[in-house]
Amino acid sequence: MTYVAPIADFRFALEACADFWSLCERYPDLDADLLAAILDGAGALASETLAPINRSGDRAGVKLNGDVVTAAPGFREAYEAFKQGGWQGLAADPTYGGQGLPRALAIAVMETVHSANMSFALLPMLTLGAIEAIEQHGAPDQKKLYLEKLVSGEWSGTMNLTEPQAGSDLGAITTKAVAQADGSYAITGQKIFITWGEHDCAPNIIHLVLARIEGAPAGSKGISMFIVPKFRDEDGSRNAVRCIGLEEKMGIHASPTCTLAYEGATGWLIGQENKGLAAMFTMMNAARINVGMSGVGVAEAAYQKALAYARERKQGGKLIIEHPDVRRMLMTMRAKIQAGRAICYATAVAADAGEKAREDLLTPIAKAWCTDLGVEVSSLGVQVHGGMGFVEEGGAAQFYRDARIAPIYEGTNGIQAIDLYGRKLLSDRGEAMRQLIEEAGAVAGSTHPYLSAAIDALVDATDYMLAASRDDALTGANAYLQLAGDVVGGMLLIKGGARDPNAEQRALLRHYARTVLARAPSRVAEIRIGAEFLDASAL
Amino acid sequence: MTYVAPIADFRFALEACADFWSLCERYPDLDADLLAAILDGAGALASETLAPINRSGDRAGVKLNGDVVTAAPGFREAYEAFKQGGWQGLAADPTYGGQGLPRALAIAVMETVHSANMSFALLPMLTLGAIEAIEQHGAPDQKKLYLEKLVSGEWSGTMNLTEPQAGSDLGAITTKAVAQADGSYAITGQKIFITWGEHDCAPNIIHLVLARIEGAPAGSKGISMFIVPKFRDEDGSRNAVRCIGLEEKMGIHASPTCTLAYEGATGWLIGQENKGLAAMFTMMNAARINVGMSGVGVAEAAYQKALAYARERKQGGKLIIEHPDVRRMLMTMRAKIQAGRAICYATAVAADAGEKAREDLLTPIAKAWCTDLGVEVSSLGVQVHGGMGFVEEGGAAQFYRDARIAPIYEGTNGIQAIDLYGRKLLSDRGEAMRQLIEEAGAVAGSTHPYLSAAIDALVDATDYMLAASRDDALTGANAYLQLAGDVVGGMLLIKGGARDPNAEQRALLRHYARTVLARAPSRVAEIRIGAEFLDASAL
Structure with a gap:
């Protein structure tokens, strides 16, 4: 069993959670058929071309001879297929051969590429960053001189x-x-x-x-x-x-x-x-959404592998999936994946819609919350496999090893937390966050107590962060980012459920509420911990 | 910088948290000098003999030729040193050449062996299991025929x-x-x-x-x-x-x-x-405390490496340890390690004291809570290193890879949760847990609100687990075990602080309260989630 793109989940997260169709005025050529065709095409590339060389690429690695680097077997051919499919230029400017489609669609495509083969995905991901920098x-x-050949993937x-x-x-x-x-x-x-x-x-x-x-x-x-x-x-x-x-x-x-x-x-x-740093930051911001997406992508791959294993492997006379604790792990995996996916897509939709303040606010959350998720979910994937999870042959181990880079590169998650506080929250004295909280409150209404409690905590925490000394705020910044991510994920899942009620997604939301949202208010204690608590003499 | 056994932390956890000296009537030869000598000796073996071959052993691996397995370079010699030191028989019956010392001391020794070299530690750890099975x-x-040669390590x-x-x-x-x-x-x-x-x-x-x-x-x-x-x-x-x-x-x-x-x-x-399963379970139960200890051990090694890196590496013009988020990570690492250490030691003290019900209750908690901790802390260790954490040369990556086995073997952590519920909680209708909760309540008194809230949650959750259907209880069993571990860890740290007030340990306790205990009550929502929420159609 290999990876299969979860098209229905993509569409739920895009259309129901992330307001994808709010973009239709800006992208008049876009319609449901085109959306479906693109996601199906990307899914096929991922399953048929990229996933089959994921494990072999892990084993073979890359080789350096003199100053010549040789990719793992099959990667040249896979890149050729990627290029021929026109995937690189999905969201690029048509003047240079791009298709001018929303970035939200492009990152959904990148998710499936990351799921199938995270090593491969980094090649087009970095090219995207270069395109963005040169465009801007x-x-x-x-x-x-450069854009046409980068956009085409040449x-x-x-x-x-x-x-x-x-x-x-x-x-x-x-x-x-x-x-x-x-x-x-x-x-x-x-x-x-x-x-x-x-x-x-x-x-x-x-x-x-x-x-x-x-x-x-x-x-x-x-x-x-x-x-x-x-x-x-x-x-x-x-x-x-x-x-x-x-x-x-x-x-x-x-x-x-x-x-x-x-x-x-x-x-x-x-x-x-x-002014190089400013230029680099545009490039990095675009890349950060994609890195967040990679966390979701590798988590999805880990989830699919674990689910398939749980459905075929017997333990104690029954399939492992029949054990409640295994179902709990799988459910946690899927619920967090769907929330993370919605967060990334919503960030990209904000970018496409020109909602700069929202995009800026969500970017560090998408990067950090979703890459932490990649580590946590791939670890659960190992656990579902039991002993086979630790053995390389089982395949779950690779996702766990691969996923660990994402909280580190394109700015560590600690840097994301500093960014959320210093460059986002402080720069507008919490205005963008207040708007987000207001929207979340409207979504929660009076029928989602777990989300409401989490929002109250976020309000409290935001007030604290704005009033605290810089060192105190930075001490709580990671927990603050986590809390914000918990809330945004919950808000988007509830939004999606209201727009497209279906039993499957509703079950994920219930699970998310009782596992993620239920925890959210307790993060305030850590946010408020204060710098003086970090007594370096105790280290 | 290589691993150095944290003797003061060992002693705080043993003597102040885990009531080690309550054993002195049963072990009349034991005194503080002997304790210190044993811990120092084990620490020296770990630093000087075992830690230096940890990374080289990871790279070299083991070789199979025909049916002959060759250990990594240096491992034969290290095992010889371990044997010559008499470490294998520390807690074994003197009739067969053992030293008849408390198991609590033996597992403290094993912790330092695990920290220095987890691959190596498994060799004596498995021998311990065999000794236990044959003794009993x-x-x-x-x-x-067998015990003398196993106890000597021959x-x-x-x-x-x-x-x-x-x-x-x-x-x-x-x-x-x-x-x-x-x-x-x-x-x-x-x-x-x-x-x-x-x-x-x-x-x-x-x-x-x-x-x-x-x-x-x-x-x-x-x-x-x-x-x-x-x-x-x-x-x-x-x-x-x-x-x-x-x-x-x-x-x-x-x-x-x-x-x-x-x-x-x-x-x-x-x-x-x-009756083989019963015999195997005695063996596994002893091994489970040691596996829990290995989670703490690998976490301690990851912590020391991260701390050293943070103290020597500059970033943004200052040492990384000056960044609040890095200090937060290091503090979380150390606080959880100290709680996990105290849990393992307390489990062994209960075994030494013949408090069977307490030992049985704590064993699955020690195994699962402390091995999850090993994964979490070693992941933080990678994160503190930034890019160097993902590069094998940095050394943090190995701890992360090594730590991942511990939640799996000797009964997966899911099996520990089932054990805590089915074989422990149900078998005495919650009596041993009630006694533990009572003791925790006395420790919390009226001055530890985070622990008190966590205890209230544990009371509530215990009532639920006892009343719930089997499937409902098993669905919440993992979160229940986590909650119990949070409480026991907090109780032991507070006990230790009351007995041996020192600023360093107090800072760890404060951090533990605001990060771990603050979260504990929210676990009840997950414990109470109920089997019907695990809608397999949503997977």
Whole structure:
């Protein structure tokens, strides 16, 4: 049994929970047939092409020979199929060959790609980030030069932030850019943790690189962003960027995580000098929804595998699925997946609808809540399998190993919590959150006591966060993000159930209420814990 | 930086939380000097001999050649040091060379072994199970023949339960035993998931094997237990039990997980015919405390590694430990570890004190609550490391992979929850639980509102579990076990704090109260969820 895209769940989450059709004025060509055709097509690609090379890719991994990275067997062909299907450009600008469809649809497609093969999914995911950055910050000639080939999937893209000495501290970047006579820059430095930074699936790779122009201010205000193509635009010659190492990781083995050495590579400034961080953040924000989606995707794959195992494996004379505790685990898995899916889709719908404040508020929640979910659900998947869950042959172990990266990259979940507090809550003194809470209150009405209690807790916690000292607020920020995610997930499931009442989704909502929402109010104690409680002398 | 045994934490948990000195009448030779000497000695062995081969063992794994299993480099020598130190027989009967010390002390020693090297720890842990089974169920000549060599660590022991077709369903065992003229049995069948089932660290391996005597009743009432030595007692010749495969696992790579083929191997009945399951359960119960301890042990190792990393790694111009969210994670790790440690020690103290009802009640809680903790804490350890947490070189990843087995083996945590309900709570209509709750209430007094609220929830939940239908109760059993663990952990930390007030432990207690105890009451909603909510049509 391999992964099958849960199309009905996608559609429930999109249409009933996430108000997908509120976008129809902005996307007049969109209709239910097109939606169905796209989801079916993506599902078929996932099941037939990507899922079959997931386990083999995990075992084979990627190989580095000199500076040549060879993808796992079948990945080149799979990428070719992905490209031919036009999947890369689903939400991209039609001027450059994109289909101009909503991002909400594009991330639903990415979910199924992540479920089938998380290592593979990172390749188009990073390209999406590059497209986004060039669309928003590129000069016209840069758009012309790169977008068409990125949108078609002919070339792939990467994000180059981290350096060995700097970690997530982008202000500490030391890669330098020296202006050349022809208007380009010579880029020199080393970048680490570059996902799909080198590979043989596409003839060219477009690196978006953070570096510091000679003489730029210190810290984060002196960072600029550069486009560094693997092969130079001018003459097609090989640029001076080389892969000098691959990380040995716990999971996503078929995705090369590269150390890239830039030795005077030709780069082109994108956006304004010293405004590289802002450009990188647009790129990262788009990527964060997709990373949240990957948490849901890997969780769905883990769920399907566990469900199939529970339905075919006997224990104590009966199928394991007949054991209440196994059903409980499966139900928890599915309920959280559906809530997480709705959160990601709703975030993308807000982006598509131009509701910037809502998009900004939901993005860190989608990223962190859904990637934590990926870890928790894939762990339950291991547990449902019993001993076979720990054995690699069983397949559940890979999801558990793969899922663990998602709370870390594109900004750790701790950074998401800081973002939700510092850049979102504080920046509008809680206005966007108040609107969200109001909407949730209307959805809860008087008939959803678990959601109502969770909302009350969120109101209380929001007041606290706005009034607290920065250190106190940051101490509670993770629990605050979790609480907000619990509420948004519950609100969306209830919205969906009101619009499309069906017994299956209603059972998930009941389970979510008694397991997730019931817990939500207790998070306030942790949110209010206060920095002085974190007595470092006790560590 | 490598693992260092946290002796002060061991002593706080043993002496202040778990009433260790209540045992002094039963163990008159025991005093504080001896306690300190044993813990120091075990800590030195762990840091100097076992921790240094933990990562190399993970990478090298074990090798099967023909039917010969070769341990990872250094493991033979480490086992020799363990044996020479007399660690195996710490709590064993002095008649057979043991030191007759409390099991509570023996499991504290095992904790540090697990922290340093979980793969290694399983070898003596399984031997402990074999010692326990033979001490309790063996005939005098069997004790004479095997115990001395097991207690000294010269020979190792194994437990053989699982068969390919049967999983945890012991009633479905088909390995057969045919009586021979000399009083032995010829054992034929296949066993899987046999930890350290074959290796080159000891010259003989004593397998305790469940099998079915010809003509025995069907199901679990027809299972007997046999001693099957790798080398026959009579003439030292090789017995017909061979390793025919090793599992490729997600973690504990240096611990061989064997498929053993018995082809008419000579076995000796231990205990009564058809009473093998009862004998196996004594063995498993002892092992369960140790598995719980392994959850705490791997968590402690993950905590120490994360703390060291947070103290040396800079991010955003400051050490990561200065970030409140990182301190929060570290504090959660340490608080839960200390609670779990106290639970395991208290379980062992109850066993040593002959408080059977308390021991029985706490055993499934110690096993499940503490192994879930191992997974959660090792995941936080990965998170504290950021990108380095996902890279194998960082070392945090191994703890995360290793920790995942503990909720599965020696009875999955789902089975522990069933055990707590079915064999413990129901068997005395909640009496042992009521006594525990009463004690917790006295500890909480009127000054620990979080514990008091959690106790109220446990009272409510216990009434529910006793009154509910079996299916309803089993649906809530996991959440019930979690709640009970939350309460016991909180009670023990408060007890410890009252006896030994120190700022460090008090800070942990405060954190535990606001993160773990604050959540506890909300578990009642999940406990009361009821079987009908687990609508299988929604899966």
